[in-house]
Amino acid sequence: MSDAAVPLSAPQKALRKLGLVRDIDLALHLPLRYEDETRIVRLTDARHGEVVQVEGEVTHQEVVYRPRRQLLVTLNDGSDSAVLRFFNFYPSQQKQMAVGTRVRARGELRGGLAGLTLMHPTVRAAGGTLPEALTPVYPTVAALPQAYLRKAVLAGLAGAELSETIAPAFLNEIADLSAWDLRRALTFLHRPTPDVSLAQLEDHSHPAWQRLKTEELLAQQLSQLQSRRARERLRAPPLQAGPDGLPGRLLAVLPFQLTSAQQRVAQEIGHDIGRTQPMHRLLQGDVGSGKTVVAALAATTAIDAGWQCALMAPTEILAEQHFAKLVDWLAPLLAPLGKRVAWLTGSQKKKQRTEMLAAIESGQAALVVGTHAIIQSQVRFQRLGLALIDEQHRFGVEQRLELRRKLQGDAAPSGGSEPCSGGAWGSATLEPHLLMMSATPIPRTLAMSYYADLEVSTIDELPPGRTPVVTKLVAAHRRAEVIERIAAQIAQGRQVYWVCPLIEESEALDLRNATETHAELGSALPGQEIGLLHSRLPPAEKKEVMQRFVGGELPVLVSTTVIEVGVDVPNASLMVIEHAERFGLSQLHQLRGRVGRGTAASACVLLYSPPEGGRLGETARARLKAMVETNDGFEIARRDLEIRGPGEFLGARQSGAALLRFADLAQDAPLLEWARRVAPRLLDEAAPLAQRHVDRWLGGRADYLKA
Ligand code: ADP
Ligand code: MG
Numbered sequence: 001m002s003d004a005a006v007p008l009s010a011p012q013k014a015l016r017k018l019g020l021v022r023d024i025d026l027a028l029h030l031p032l033r034y035e036d037e038t039r040i041v042r043l044t045d046a047r048h049g050e051v052v053q054v055e056g057e058v059t060h061q062e063v064v065y066r067p068r069r070q071l072l073v074t075l076n077d078g079s080d081s082a083v084l085r086f087f088n089f090y091p092s093q094q095k096q097m098a099v100g101t102r103v104r105a106r107g108e109l110r111g112g113l114a115g116l117t118l119m120h121p122t123v124r125a126a127g128g129t130l131p132e133a134l135t136p137v138y139p140t141v142a143a144l145p146q147a148y149l150r151k152a153v154l155a156g157l158a159g160a161e162l163s164e165t166i167a168p169a170f171l172n173e174i175a176d177l178s179a180w181d182l183r184r185a186l187t188f189l190h191r192p193t194p195d196v197s198l199a200q201l202e203d204h205s206h207p208a209w210q211r212l213k214t215e216e217l218l219a220q221q222l223s224q225l226q227s228r229r230a231r232e233r234l235r236a237p238p239l240q241a242g243p244d245g246l247p248g249r250l251l252a253v254l255p256f257q258l259t260s261a262q263q264r265v266a267q268e269i270g271h272d273i274g275r276t277q278p279m280h281r282l283l284q285g286d287v288g289s290g291k292t293v294v295a296a297l298a299a300t301t302a303i304d305a306g307w308q309c310a311l312m313a314p315t316e317i318l319a320e321q322h323f324a325k326l327v328d329w330l331a332p333l334l335a336p337l338g339k340r341v342a343w344l345t346g347s348q349k350k351k352q353r354t355e356m357l358a359a360i361e362s363g364q365a366a367l368v369v370g371t372h373a374i375i376q377s378q379v380r381f382q383r384l385g386l387a388l389i390d391e392q393h394r395f396g397v398e399q400r401l402e403l404r405r406k407l408q409g410d411a412a413p414s415g416g417s418e419p420c421s422g423g424a425w426g427s428a429t430l431e432p433h434l435l436m437m438s439a440t441p442i443p444r445t446l447a448m449s450y451y452a453d454l455e456v457s458t459i460d461e462l463p464p465g466r467t468p469v470v471t472k473l474v475a476a477h478r479r480a481e482v483i484e485r486i487a488a489q490i491a492q493g494r495q496v497y498w499v500c501p502l503i504e505e506s507e508a509l510d511l512r513n514a515t516e517t518h519a520e521l522g523s524a525l526p527g528q529e530i531g532l533l534h535s536r537l538p539p540a541e542k543k544e545v546m547q548r549f550v551g552g553e554l555p556v557l558v559s560t561t562v563i564e565v566g567v568d569v570p571n572a573s574l575m576v577i578e579h580a581e582r583f584g585l586s587q588l589h590q591l592r593g594r595v596g597r598g599t600a601a602s603a604c605v606l607l608y609s610p611p612e613g614g615r616l617g618e619t620a621r622a623r624l625k626a627m628v629e630t631n632d633g634f635e636i637a638r639r640d641l642e643i644r645g646p647g648e649f650l651g652a653r654q655s656g657a658a659l660l661r662f663a664d665l666a667q668d669a670p671l672l673e674w675a676r677r678v679a680p681r682l683l684d685e686a687a688p689l690a691q692r693h694v695d696r697w698l699g700g701r702a703d704y705l706k707a
Contacts, residue, residue, distance in 0.1 A: 014144035015152060024696055026156025027186050029149075030212075030662075031136035034201070037106065038130050038194040043080035048111040054082065054118075055104045055126045058097050073097045075105060075118075082109070082116035084123070093123070102126035133191035157186055165693040166218065170682065174674040180211040204664070213663040214671050217449070219697030220660065221672075221679035222690050224452040229683075231453075236278035236431050237385045239305040246300035249333050254293065261285070261461035262294055268457045269298050269435060273386060278404075279433035282392070282451070284441045285459030286633035287593025288466065291437045294459070295388045296326060298435060303339065303366040307385025310432075311369045312403060314391050316345050316539055317546055321568060322390065323369040334366055344370030344379065347539035375402040384432045392436035404431055439593065440586045441637045445665040449672055469575075469596035469604050471628050476609035482576055483524045485605070490528060490555045494573040497594055498558045500534075501579030517578070518558045525556070533559040561587070570598035580606035580627075581620040585640040588627050619643050642666075 008016070020026050037053055046052040056077030063071050071086040071094065084105055086093065097103055107121030138149050168178040180188075185208040192201060200206040204213070241247045251258070258266065265283060272279035285291050299309040311326070313319040327341050334340055342356045342365030359365035363382035368374060372395070387403045389395060441458070442451055474482060486496050498521065500514040518532045531545045531554035549557045550569055561583075575595045580588060588606070596602040606624055610616045616624070626639045663671060682690045 010143045011145065011148045014141050015149075018141065018144070020152070020156075022699065023156040023160035024162075025699075026153050027160040027162070027190075028661075029138060029153055029156075030189055032139050033137050034134035034192060034198065035106075035137060036194060037135050038132065040104070040130070043077050043082055043109075043116060045079070046109050048109055048116075050109060051107065052109045052118075053104065053106040055102065056081075057102050058099050061094065061097060061099055063094075075103065080116065082118055083114070084118045084121050086120055096125075097123060104128075132193070134194055134196070136190055153190060157190060161696070162186070163692075165689045165696070166215070166678075166682070167686065167689075170678045171214075173678065174214060174671065175207075175210065177207060177211045177214060180207045182211065182215060184208070185211040204662070204667075209662070210671070213668055214675070215693070216660060216662050216697060217668065217672050217675040218679060218682075219694050220449060221452060221675040222683060222694050223698055225679050225683055226694065228453045231280060231431075232277050234278050234429070234431050235276055236273075236433050237305070237307055237383075238276050239273040239302045239307060239385055239433065241301045241304035245304040246333055247297050247304065250297060250300050250329060253329065253332070256463065258293070259290065259459075259461050259463055261459045262290055265457040265459055266294050266297050268455075269294065270301060272455070273298060273301060273433045278431040279435065279455070280453065281435050281455040281457060282442070283435055283437045283457045283459070285437075285439065286441075286462065287439045287590055288462060288597050289439075289459040290463055291390075291439075291459065292322065292325060295390070295435065295437060296329060298386060299326075299367050299388065300330070300333070302386040302433075303334070305385065307383050308360070308363060308365065308381050309367045309386040309388065310374055310381070310384060310403065310406070311367065311388040311390065312374050312395070312399075313369070313371060314395060316347065316371055317542060318390065319343075319345060319369055319371050320543060320546070321550075325568075326367060326369060330367060337366075339364060339366040341365070342368045342370075344368055344373045345539075346371060346373045348373070372399055375399060375406065379406070381406055387432045387434050389434070389436045392438050400434075400436070404434055406432065439590060439633060440640075441634050443634075443638050443641045445669060445672065446641065448676060449660070449665060452676070465599050466596055467599065467601050468631050469592055469602045471592065471604045471606065471631075473580075473606050473608060473624055473628055476578075476607050479607065482605055482607065483521065485603075486521070486556060486574060486576070487525055489574045490525070492573075492600075493571075494600060495549065495552065495554070495569060495571050496556045496574040496576065497572055497591075498556060498576045499578065499591055500558065500560050501582050513578075514558055514560050521556060521558060528555050530554070531557040531559075533557060535560055561591075568597060569594070571600075572597070573600040573602040575602075575604045576607060577604070578607045579609060580624060581608045581610075581616050583623075585623045585626055585636060585643060588623065589633060589636045592627070592631075 015021070015026075018029075020029055035051065039053065040055045041052050043054055043056075046054070054075065054077050056075045058073055059076045059081065060074035061072070063069065068087065071089040073084040073086075074081050075084055084097070084107075102125070103123050104126045105118055105121040105123045107118040110117045110119065136150065136153075138146060138153065140146060140149050162181075162183040164181050171178040188208045189201075189212070196206070201209070204210075265285075269279070269281060269283070272281055283291055283294060295311065299311070302309045311319075311322060313322055323341065323343050330341055340359065342359050344353070344356050344360075348356070356365065356368075357378060357380075360368055361380045361382060368379075368381075373379070384406050387406065389400060389403065392400070436454075442456070447454075447456060486498075489496050498517060500517055514532060514534050518530055521530050522528075531549050533542060533545050537545070545554070545557070548554045552571060572595050575592055577583065577588065577591055583591070592604040595604060604627075606627060608616065608620075608624060622639070622643050626636060626643075630636060630639075665672065679690075682693075
């Protein structure tokens with residue numbers, strides 16, 4: 001390509017890096033703020049603390065050395081004088097501001113005993129025309145000067161194809177935005193007239209902003225709807241159990257009855273996987289609500305229908321737990337059929353792995369449990385009918401897509417994107433049904449926007465007999481009392497988790513901390529064996545420690561956050577989290593969910609230590625407060641979203657590049673409702689326009705929304 005021959009300049013490279021490639025990308029790169037260079041004020045009229053532009057004659061110039069080297073230039077505009085103060089300056093500037101010249105200076109005006117000062121103002125020669133529009137200041141990087149970026153943006157705006165894609169009939173349903181078509185809105189936002197209310201620009205309530213947000217939300221809804229419809233055209237194997245089939249036999253051997261919520265979601269899932277369209281469903285339910293058994297029921301349905309099922313979990317420990325439980329439940333049912341449960345992780349011995357791979361390829365492995373090792377290319381399923389992903393938020397979009405591709409095995413073109421976006425789907429291509437599980441429920445606004453393409457089943461009831469976990473905040477200096485409490489729990493035959501702080505900067509520190517706590521508890525609790533679990537342990541040792549804790553041999557388990565998800569030890573009744581202020585809210589809630597799984601009264605102690613001499617930060621306090629106030633996973637998720645905002649909440653990996661840039665779900669719910677309403681009609685009545693709209697807004701990123 002000719003592109004490769006011409007080396008890019010530094011600003012050009014920076015543009016690419018910022019994703020500002022197409023005209024439309026540039027046109028949609030909006031200013032952070034504006035500077036008003038349209039008028040010149042008199043010094044006597046100017047307000048202190050504001051950025052002002054003044055023009056006058058230089059009456060004095062000197063370099064002083066106290067308290068540090070600086071250039072002081074006095075400027076008189078006829079109404080008053082002010083000192084322009086520069087700490088870094090060049091000889092050329094001294095020349096530019098020689099005594100007697102007239103200059104225009106712009107900067108923040110400060111009052112004070114010594115008179116008026118402008119700190120580090122920008123200075124140019126006086127005279128010259130004043131701009132008619134506010135000057136935009138764009139988000140940028142060092143290699144990309146504002147002036148260059150401004151020109152590029154204006155060129156992009158001029159070149160971009162911005163014809164109307166939304167018929168007025170639709171627009172009028174939301175507000176009268178048809179007067180503000182996209183071109184007018186963008187032109188205005190890049191070059192607003194000085195009479196505009198800056199407040200309206202800042203809080204994004206100006207019609208130009210409303211129009212932009214409306215368009216963005218519509219693009220998102222359209223794209224989700226397109227992928228939903230594309231999926232409806234895909235085919236999946238209909239999975240139905242025969243009479244007296246495996247699901248019924250599983251229910252018969254379970255030591256408990258399903259809750260009515262479990263029954264309901266199992267039915268929803270059963271209905272979906274019985275269809276010839278691939279299921280795309282999220283099963284959400286608080287920690288401990290019993291998602292695993294619901295997944296197992298779906299798996300037995302698939303197996304009964306003659307298909308394979310895969311269960312992927314984010315960590316080895318969790319995969320291991322699932323494996324143990326599912327083998328327990330299913331192995332006796334599968335054995336008479338000549339089938340088994342297989343196990344696949346990265347740390348597996350080669351011999352075992354080869355054996356598992358063969359069982360998967362031959363179809364003998366009816367259920368495969370593992371980590372992301374499952375999606376590696378050597379793994380070939382004979383016929384994968386159902387894919388289950390536990391703790392789905394821990395996986396990236398790519399990994400989910402990869403699992404869905406597994407049904408086609410290696411026969412599918414590996415370079416292609418997901419089946420439903422390409423032209424490859426047709427009667428020949430089957431997709432597995434997909435069930436994702438999560439203990440972090442998706443708040444409603446997010447479900448409506450980012451996950452509009454997803455069906456959601458919710459387990460909103462805990463199995464009977466659980467006692468709610470009592471959560472206590474304890475300052476770190478009361479650590480000794482906490483250790484006494486541990487002793488009391490052990491005396492009652494209960495078990496305890498102690499989770500060590502997350503030290504992001506250093507895995508080594510992390511480790512030292514866990515090791516020290518381990519030793520400390522060892523000497524404080526003589527005669528008790530304390531387990532230690534951290535990420536550096538070889539998998540075999542991790543497994544052993546975990547097994548001994550599960551088996552009740554270890555009364556206390558000190559751990560870094562490797563136990564975060566899914567671990568199930570009903571006898572554990574106390575969870576201590578050290579430096580709880582460093583954890584995220586969902587993470588704290590997940591950790592707390594490790595206790596209160598049995599019938600014993602359980603507690604969660606959040607040890608916190610404010611930074612030396614200070615107090616906890618505001619968000620840390622909000623998180624800890626939420627933990628004490630509620631045990632409800634939905635409420636926790638809602639507050640987490642409030643504290644972090646959707647970008648952080650979803651995580652970059654989750655959302656791909658498709659996060660909303662302009663719309664704010666908390667503020668723009670009415671616009672979102674509108675977009676949801678009109679998207680299907682637009683797609684039905686004006687498909688080419690709808691497509692143009694999606695391309696314009698999402699470019700190559702639309703795929704990410706479909707995973
Ligand atoms: P999660 O939804 O967090 O994945 P699990 O599936 O691990 O929860 O279930 C938590 C515990 O509750 C497990 O020990 C499981 O066997 C048990 N359990 C699940 N459903 C029921 C039920 N209906 N009655 C009693 N115990 C149940
Ligand atoms: Mg689970």
